[in-house]
């Protein structure tokens with residue numbers, strides 16, 4: 001047993017860091033902040049050129065064959081640099097599922113365009129009445145000859161305004177238990193009957209409501225078997241749940257420490273104590289993320305470990321962004337660019353943004369259900 | 382990063398776990414109260430080599446000792462494994478049962494030294510001298526955790542100065558880093574076993590027609606606890622590993638692991654006790670054993686909050 005990173009991972013870390021320093025410019029950050037679109041095509045394509053957006057995939061499929069460990073390094077560095085990464089991560093959640101469950105034609109026609117950085121995919125799962133319980137989705141897909149006609153509405157279809165396809169969860173059967181009547185589709189966003197409306201959020205990030213009115217797609221747009229959409233969703237969810245925000249917390253700690261030194265406030269016991277606690281939780285959060293990656297690397301399914309990493313890191317982020325605002329005082333709430341603002345407004349931003357980390361990609365309650373049932377073997381309520 | 386134990390480590394853990402399961406069941410833990418020491422158990426453990434392997438030339442890495450300390454915590458074993466290991470590494474020998482004072486002496490007295498009520502040698506930082514004082518075990522300072530604490534007058538026994546000045550301070554500091562890392566492992570062990578007890582009870586105890594573990598308010602807090610316990614295992618092991626292999630990180634990680642370990646162990650033991658309802662409050666149930674010990678381990682060096690503050694200065698201001 002040892003905790004040393006591999007030479008390969010560390011040399012890769014240096015490379016990623018250099019790359020991000022060059023590509024995640026202040027201008028990129030400003031544009032992300034202004035538009036709320038946490039995606040930058042320039043950065044995305046530069047990463048694609050390096051085969052980094054699907055780096056975990058085998059080389060023959062356009063990846064680099066990296067293990068979860070190197071992927072974890074990449075994630076950590078993206079967070080440390082404050083890089084926009086939603087476009088990439090949503091796209092890869094869908095793409096992994098398509099790689100796994102899609103038809104040969106879908107793999108041939110969609111995946112190369114994803115890997116080259118040409119297109120994005122988005123996730124159309126949540127609905128007004130189906131969030132955590134996404135399997136209760138009502139958006140209807142009905143067969144009509146050789147094609148399908150889709151009607152319904154999705155909430156929070158983030159990146160739909162940049163994406164070429166929605167990876168859509170639909171109901172195809174109402175006569176069976178809810179998990180057994182679902183079917184997945186890849187719906188092109190230029191299909192007639194598809195519309196979207198922007199939704200603005202507390203974290204500044206833009207998402208969308210998407211509407212489907214008699215959207216007609218061929219049967220070849222279906223991903224996986226009819227009524228077996230939940231099997232496909234499970235693959236996608238296992239990727240989605242694997243996010244750890246430990247490195248984001250570490251970034252806040254570093255910026256908080258820099259502020260405390262520069263202002264001399266590190267001399268105050270309550271400031272020192274808060275920073276030490278935040279640094280400790282950041283260490284734990286990153287270790288849990290690394291552990292989950294390591295479990296994945298050793299070939300086991302890391303669902304419980306991934307849930308632990310997501311739960312702990314998101315809750316710690318919420319806790320400490322609040323604490324760090326408290327120690328800094330009202331100056332922490334000044335917007336970037338205001339005279340007297342602190343750390344480019346990072347703290348007020350983190351305070352707003354961190355809240356959603358405990359909600360999306362499986363809320364804390366969903367993670368606790370997974371940990372208590374699958375991890376501890378406690379009975380369902 | 383390689384998080385599986387080596388086959389040597391696994392063999393070590395299996396042997397010691399088997400030994401403690403047999404020799405340190407809850408009855409033995411109770412029987413050893415209020416002194417908190419089972420001389421027969423300790424001599425068997427010494428025979429197994431757990432004391433000598435801790436020595437600098439004993440062939441064990443600190444991480445190996447951490448794995449054993451986890452088991453001491455898990456089984457609440459009434460033996461001064463951590464104290465003897467840390468003291469042995471300062472002295473370079475295990476001629477006798479030695480321990481170390483965690484807080485600097487005041488007016489020549491080291492107060493509430495762990496294991497001093499059973500040890501025959503106490504190491505302490507006395508002013509600018511690192512000393513070892515040999516003598517008979519000191520009178521027990523009876524305490525909530527049933528731990529063999531005692532006050533030690535550093536001029537009352539046979540006193541040897543091991544080091545002075547900066548060297549004394551540095552050797553003491555290093556020993557405390559090692560103690561923190563191993564204490565974090567003990568705290569992990571206590572927390573992990575408290576969690577196991579809680580989970581088993583929550584599956585078996587029924588109210589309102591179902592196991593109480595089916596109530597989400599219980600299941601969810603246990604999920605948080607399980608997450609914290611997993612994080613503590615990683616952090617305490619990493620701290621022990623780093624003290625040997627990554628010296629720039631070792632002290633920082635040991636401090637974090639110890640402080641965080643204290644919080645986790647107290648919380649998990651407290652939750653576990655709580656989810657036993659009134660039964661958890663009965664002396665007959667084991668969880669109160671964990672509850673009492675977790676608190677002593679976490680407060681042994683003084684106010685954890687003040688320690689977090691010192692850690693903050695140390696990490697972020699450059700000043701001590």
Ligand SMILES: Cc1cc2nc3c(=O)[nH]c(=O)nc-3n(C[C@H](O)[C@H](O)[C@H](O)COP(=O)(O)OP(=O)(O)OC[C@H]3O[C@@H](n4cnc5c(N)ncnc54)[C@H](O)[C@@H]3O)c2cc1C
Pocket residue numbers: 090122123124125126128129130131132133155156157158159201205207356359360361362363364365366597
């Ligand atoms: C900024 C943003 C971006 C998003 N992006 C996407 C996206 O790209 N695609 C997409 O499909 N969705 C997206 N979502 C939706 C997100 O996945 C959902 O918000 C999330 O799943 C929660 O669903 P809900 O909002 O309907 O809340 P609900 O499910 O109604 O939950 C409300 C509260 O009840 C709790 N709760 C629910 N069920 C239980 C239970 N069984 N036990 C205990 N507590 C429970 C929840 O934890 C939560 O606190 C996004 C959301 C946001 C805010």
